[in-house]
Amino acid sequence: MALLHEALIYDDDEKFVAVLAPFLAEGVRRREAAVAVVPEHHAGPLREGLGADADEVRFIESADWYRRPASTIAGWSGLVADAIERGYSSVRIVGEVEFGAGERHDSWTRYESALNDVFATLPGWAICPYDTRRLPGRVVADALRTHPVVRAGRRAPSELYEEPDDLLRAMAEPLPPVSPVPLVALRLTDPLSVRRARRTIEAIAHNLGWDRAAVSGLLLVVSEIALNSLIHGRGDRRIHIWAEQSSITCEVIDDGDGLADPLAGYRPPENPRSAGVGLWLANQLSDWLSIEHRDGANRVRFRFSR
Amino acid sequence: MMLGEVTIVLAVRAVSDLTVHDHLCFVYDRPAEARQSLLDYVVAGLARCERVHVYREPGAPGATIEKGLRAAGLPVSDLMASGMLLVGSAGETCLAGDDGDAARLVDVVATATRAALDEGLTGLRVYVETGFLLDQPDALAAWPGCELRFDLLAKQLPITAVCAYDVREWTPGNLALAEMVHTRRSRHHGALRMHAGRDGTLRLSGEVDWSAADQVYRLLVKTAWSRPTPVLDVSGVSFVDVSGARSIGTACEAIAGRHGPTRLRAAPPLLREIWDSATWSASFPSVRLED
16 A cells, blocks of 8 residues: 545635545544644634544644654654554544745655655555645645645646655755854864864853753764765865854765765664664754755755754 | 873873772873882882782883882882782783683682781772783683773772773774773773773763764673673763664674663663664664663
């Protein structure tokens, strides 16, 4: 069984409930696990539409669920694994993505595309509602590129659908914006220079008043990205650091070829020895992580906010 | 002052500052300074009414200890005749058994300490030169485990111990491994350490990162036989990355057949984060993360 991944394009709440309540109710009747990740203002009407079946559906607030694309993928992995462990054969999902600020729209469109690959063999059916009253036209249009099936008036295969490998290459993850001059620039020459970079960032965070717990994830990501650069990159490796009161942004640059697999960092690692555990964790922990390969330079920029 | 001079000054200070229960990894590269350190160490022990055992190697700094003590005005013959001072061969003492097991030294020291206490002395002070291990592959492989047992013994009895390593003879990898299983070290670089607490629990502390991952793996595997409990206290791990966490997990699996599951006590949040995010519990079933 493969994942059915559909988009629902809608412009009124009655239509939202009219499509999704029967969809989830049917899942309940078929003894499938049913999950609705929706904004608070949609939870009430959807519960009402489901009637008694609402008790069998797990509701999650979308603002809590859609914080970072990679951790949302990890969340789905855990949720599906849990459902299967409890004896469900399949999962029905309503997932209304919180696209957030405009600068992150492409991040979430890339996430929607990656789902088709990461969960290709997942026994489930997911419908992602797109509210045309709230979302920009470009975001809604991109839903046709990231969902094999679209319900817009009628249910039909999307002729504009693109394979994840193609879309992720065509649509770059936007880089977290920074000022032109970093606060600190360090050269990465060997593993001990990675330790020095950690010390520097720890000192910066300390001066900003961040406690140890807040900075430990950042130090881990710095280590993993810097080591990836030392091991896989080429030429002059540097780390740049920007600090603001509520965020620290770092960037590791080298002359490497960049990632061969555009889905690296989205797929959960198969085992501890498989490549990509560090990048997976970096994606999990960072508030914003972007990898760019341009003009012969590979650039990984990541931001942690307090 | 040159960097080498700084290193030896730190090493000499480390030896003269020792107190009971200290177990020092004394790394030296200048025999003259090492001889002076040994002399100070022995004199300080005798002054504190400790029995002193020096286990030396031919050609190493300990070879001239009697001469140095006489020059300092000490009655060496009387001290040796009364048992206050024993000077013996490190290799012969450690490898005396048929099995060539260097752990015999631990039993020798334990017995000597109890005898010293019975005689009203305050404890035992030990100095061991380690060069004899370098042409004994089996003993060398088992040495980190011996050091760890020695560390535990020094916690439990009034023992002060110095293990002397000639940096010119030891490989950096083996030396780094040896340094980690001492409560004190003369070289002030790196912070990774594994040593025994008074309750017998082993503590791993410092930065367990990519640079240290291989050492951590080797240390955990090589010392498995000497650990009194399957508990490893990791509360002192100040940083761990994926490579470091993987080395712990892989080592615990490698020794599971003989050692059973390893309980990582007081696992820091970062270690848990890696374990949970990468879903390693299934891959490393012989690791138990505990609060």
